[in-house]
Amino acid sequence: MKILTINCGSSSIKYKLFDMPGETLVAKGLVEKIGEETSIFRHEVAGQVREERLQVRNHEEGLELIARALVTGEPPAIKEVAEIAGVGHRVVHGGEGFDRSVLIDDEVINRIEAYRELAPLHNPPNLAGIKAARRFFGHCIQVASFDTAFHRTIPEVAYLYAIPYRFYQQYGIRRYGFHGTSHRYVARRAAELLGRDKYSLNAITCHLGNGCSVTAVRAGRSVDTSMGLTPLEGLIMGTRSGDIDPGVILFLAERLGLEAVALNRLLNRESGLLGISGLSNDFRNLLQAAEKGNRQASLAIDMFCYRLRKYVGSYLTVLGQIHAIVFTGGIGENVPLVREKSLAGLEGLGIILDREANYQGQGERIISQKDSRIAVLVVPTDEELRIAFDTYTLAREKVRP
Numbered sequence: 001m002k003i004l005t006i007n008c009g010s011s012s013i014k015y016k017l018f019d020m021p022g023e024t025l026v027a028k029g030l031v032e033k034i035g036e037e038t039s040i041f042r043h044e045v046a047g048q049v050r051e052e053r054l055q056v057r058n059h060e061e062g063l064e065l066i067a068r069a070l071v072t073g074e075p076p077a078i079k080e081v082a083e084i085a086g087v088g089h090r091v092v093h094g095g096e097g098f099d100r101s102v103l104i105d106d107e108v109i110n111r112i113e114a115y116r117e118l119a120p121l122h123n124p125p126n127l128a129g130i131k132a133a134r135r136f137f138g139h140c141i142q143v144a145s146f147d148t149a150f151h152r153t154i155p156e157v158a159y160l161y162a163i164p165y166r167f168y169q170q171y172g173i174r175r176y177g178f179h180g181t182s183h184r185y186v187a188r189r190a191a192e193l194l195g196r197d198k199y200s201l202n203a204i205t206c207h208l209g210n211g212c213s214v215t216a217v218r219a220g221r222s223v224d225t226s227m228g229l230t231p232l233e234g235l236i237m238g239t240r241s242g243d244i245d246p247g248v249i250l251f252l253a254e255r256l257g258l259e260a261v262a263l264n265r266l267l268n269r270e271s272g273l274l275g276i277s278g279l280s281n282d283f284r285n286l287l288q289a290a291e292k293g294n295r296q297a298s299l300a301i302d303m304f305c306y307r308l309r310k311y312v313g314s315y316l317t318v319l320g321q322i323h324a325i326v327f328t329g330g331i332g333e334n335v336p337l338v339r340e341k342s343l344a345g346l347e348g349l350g351i352i353l354d355r356e357a358n359y360q361g362q363g364e365r366i367i368s369q370k371d372s373r374i375a376v377l378v379v380p381t382d383e384e385l386r387i388a389f390d391t392y393t394l395a396r397e398k399v400r401p
């Protein structure tokens with residue numbers, strides 16, 4: 001069964017075509033710079049990459065291009081679009097409404113639309129992708145997978161902010177959390193690798209990529225997470241500040257006269273690793289610069305690890321007893337230094353890293369010593385594959401209810 005996943009950003013569409021349930025990646029690609037004079041279209045099938053520069057004015061044109069490339073590319077990924085049994089869409093904000101992936105109908109579209117105020121940068125392009133996909137892949141089911149869904153089990157004490165309660169009632173201001181697809185997947189995988197039932201696992205899952213978040217998992221369910229109303233709260237990220245005293249924002253507004261648009265830009269695009277290092281938001285560049293003695297790059301890395309360490313510590317006390325700490329995402333999977341720095345010296349808490357496994361291993365693995373009470377794992381994540389899996393499951397139910 002062929003399943004297409006679509007991830008629409010404000011000016012991009014990423015897609016992957018899987019053959020399920022074998023989880024084989026058949027094709028993947030990307031349309032970038034949508035709406036600009038020259039857009040870029042990259043399409044890959046069986047190791048053959050084709051890159052084109054052309055004008056793509058909106059998401060609808062982008063999806064038309066993708067639908068065409070899948071059947072006419074060299075080699076074609078499929079003979080006809082009708083072979084696709086389901087399209088799975090990544091939707092960033094599912095508000096309080098969705099605790100799992102769902103079949104998209106008009107009502108679901110209206111509800112996603114209603115959450116646009118909570119995710120103005122994300123939900124509108126996600127919706128544009130859904131509407132366009134209904135046009136070009138109208139023959140098959142469409143599924144929405146929400147970044148927020150896994151976090152619907154977080155209790156009130158953890159999701160409310162201590163501002164007047166009416167703001168929660170009136171505007172839904174609360175912690176929602178993101179990266180749910182990834183946290184759920186790596187928690188499930190960790191349970192399998194440790195031979196535990198997925199609903200018996202207590203764990204701290206660390207998704208460290210361009211965006212970063214940590215989740216406290218009790219009995220297989222999310223009970224707290226570091227991202228909040230928006231994906232700005234919590235860990236230090238590539239260009240996002242993460243946690244900050246709200247007083248700093250008031251200071252910047254009053255003293256420098258910065259308004260919401262400028263503050264948004266400052267905290268989301270100019271802060272984090274980039275803001276501290278003054279160099280790059282890319283961890284690879286920071287590691288290279290730090291090695292050459294760049295102090296600001298070293299400081300950015302140290303601050304990143306320190307913030308992560310604080311979250312691990314606080315979630316340890318939230319959960320009381322845990323079986324595992326799991327690392328995933330581009331940084332979590334590939335930077336042993338981050339894993340080491342964030343967990344060093346915690347032997348007294350039952351966390352003992354295996355230095356060799358941490359530095360030398362590859363892929364999915366346990367990187368703690370045998371006598372470590374808490375296992376530390378690296379589990380590569382693949383959010384698209386998880387979305388494809390949910391879509392496949394719903395498509396199969398539709399065929400065989």
Ligand code: AMP
Pocket residue numbers: 208209210211238281282283284285329330331334335
């Ligand atoms: P993601 O959003 O999961 O793709 O992660 C992107 C982040 O992971 C960027 O900061 C990259 O620099 C970092 N990253 C990816 N691969 C590596 C690697 N092999 N070594 C160091 N950092 C990496």
